[in-house]
Amino acid sequence: MELGVDYVDIELKVADKFMSFISGHKPEKCKLIVSSHNYEYTPSCEEITNLVARIQAVGADIVKVATTAKDIVDVSRMFQVMVHCQVPMIGLVMSERGLMSRVLAPKFGGYLTFGILNATKTSASGQPTVEDLLDIYNIKCIGPDTKVLGLIANPVKQSKSPILHNKCLQSIGYNAVYLPLLGDNLASFLETYSSPDFSGFSCSLPFKVDAVQCCDEHDPVAKSIGAINTIIRRPDGKLVGYNTDYIGAISAIEDGIGGPGSKDAASSPLAGRLIVVVGAGGAGKAIAYGAKEKGARVVIANRTYEKAVSLANAIGGQALRLEDLETFRPEEGMILANATSLGMYPNIDGTPIPKKALGFYDVVFDAVYAPKVTRLLREAS
Secondary structure (H helix, E strand, O other): OOOOOOEEEEEHHHHHHHHHHHOOOOOOOOEEEEEEEOOOOOOOHHHHHHHHHHHHHOOOOEEEEEEEOOOHHHHHHHHHHHHHOOOOEEEEEEOHHHHHHHHOOOOOOOOOOOOEOOOOOOOOOOOOEHHHHHHHOOHHHOOOOOEEEEEEEOOOOOOOHHHHHHHHHHHHOOOEEEEEEEOOOHHHHHHHOOOOOEEEEEEOOOOOOHHHHHOOEEOHHHHHHOOOOEEEEOOOOOEEEEOOHHHHHHHHHHHHHOOOOOOOHHHOOOOOOEEEEEOOOHHHHHHHHHHHHOOOEEEEEEOOHHHHHHHHHHHOOEEEEHHHHHOOOOOOOEEEEEOOOOOOOOOOOOOOOOHHHHHHEEEEEEOOOOOOOOHHHHHHO
16 A cells, blocks of 8 residues: 555455554545455355455455356356445455356446466456457457357367357447356356356357257257257347358368369268268267268268267268278278267367378368367378
8 A cells, every 4th residue: 555556455364453453544545445356156145245344344446256157157246236226335256157247347346357468377266368368358348238159169268269250240330258068057157047148049059059059949950960059049039040150061071072162962072972971969960960961872970870860860871880991991991070079178188080091081170170180080091
């Protein structure tokens, strides 16, 4: 305080002693932040509200409450308290699941938020860097009317989607922010964050199939595939599911074969080709569906053989046990598409097929994009 700082942050546990110590000597311009940290969980709204009152009662100029998210839905309780709080409040939820409490602080009335200068030197889990807050999330433009979009997945840290989507939103001047959302239960997440302001989500592993049951309506492609990668919340609150995975994947595979894609299956370079799709989850279903639509002959290989059989039957393809990929070679010039998470960061040593079997394929596609060059692609090259 003698150095003329604008803020002093002290813990609630020592606030009474601190107040007695500085009695009558606090500079007018220095604001006192009194903090409470819960490193185990996020209490109920009532408990947080009572805690705010306790902190205010000791003479705080600004109330700070930091809790810990065990589930991303825990953050909603902090938002509820913040938006109704009548005193200046900093409300933060620690851990990766609590990241959006830090980015969305301006939307819900937070007095300020925290960012770190160096990504390797965090003082609490889930802290973004100042650079990311400013450059990726454009936090200075976030306010009460900002729409919330995001990628819900588990894991989600490796995704580049926030970088891409936020730049696109900024370029068109749309008042929205796109967040990485580490979730554990899709239905619970969508039910908890049901406000129209939470207006759309990308959906990735492991929620693409679960999303079908969570949506009120589905576009024809998503319904046929049985998996969703995009959820839109309409103004009436209804959730509509779409699947665009197959478009990007199939276009990339067609480019890899050496010919442009076409809506006409007969003129697609995939027509008549044999493609082995590894994985029977949401991404696998999308690629298998898209390949079949382009006239390819589709083989599904999966760790759980029954799921491979189910998907193969649904699209009129063939099922294969994952371990049989090592010797599967019915013809030359096959195409391989990995639609599993094998090889995804941080487990970058994973691969769905032995290196010696990759010689059976002319084209290898990997849906994993973090790292950019996976072990599968490296060994295939």
